[in-house]
Amino acid sequence: MPDVRLWVQEIFPTGRYSDLSPATADLERTGGGVYATTFGIALQKAIPFGGAHVLRYRLNATYGIYSSVDVQGFNAYGGGFGTAGRVTPGSVSTVTVAGEYSLTRHLVLALDIGFQAVNATHFSGIPGLDAHGQSALVGRGSSNLVTIAPALEYSWNQHIGVLAGPWMSVRGQNTSEFFGIVAALYLFL
Structure with a gap:
């Protein structure tokens, strides 16, 4: 039974x-x-394979909802000169599937695969004008994104270790592609 x-x-x-x-x-x-x-749920389970070999898997899922807000002028959702109205950001759903396998007591291979879906922002009111005299945009359309993050983890002991690897988009709609290197040093006292 998973945690x-x-x-x-x-x-x-x-x-x-x-x-x-x-x-x-x-x-x-x-x-x-x-x-x-x-709202979120997280499941995880570790399966020992004998010796230092352990397979751990995780499943995390979240669903986020947002209140509406009145906006004027240039704002966090866009807008322009004369913008006045109400914005309701779209809900956000995320799912992350992750696994890690212990090669030795000190060395672990890890992989996270993530999916995010963002529903469109709704705006009602006067959009106003942008700097070029055109109707200003307020809010964003829906988007989705799939990411992958393979990593290598090294633990000197149960108190200190490092985790590093690339994190990148592999597919998306109405979102930017990205690639980055992520590293973390962890200390447990």
Whole structure:
């Protein structure tokens, strides 16, 4: 039987998100102005194969919903000169399937595969005008993304280790491709 955990997370609106300066909106924006509620489930199980060899698998799934927020001018969702209305960000669903296999007591191979689906943002109101006099865009369309993150983990002992590997997009719709190297040093006291 796998270990099962359920959780609920609430994020409160803080930071600037509306009525931003056209020249520095990206720098001024420090929040979204919405309450964000996320429900999650995590399952994991370790299967020993004798000696130092262990296969561990995990499945994490989340579903996030967001409150609506009134926006004006340039804002975290777009907008422009004269924008006034109400934004409802789309819900976000994520699923991550992960596994790791212990080659030795110190060396582990790991692989995470992630999927994220974001529903479209809804806007009602006056979109306003962008810097070119065109109707300003407020919100985003739906998107989805598949990522993969293979990694190698080395543990000197049960208290200290390092994990490193690439993290990249492999497929997506209405999202940017990316590639990066991720590394973490962990310390357990």
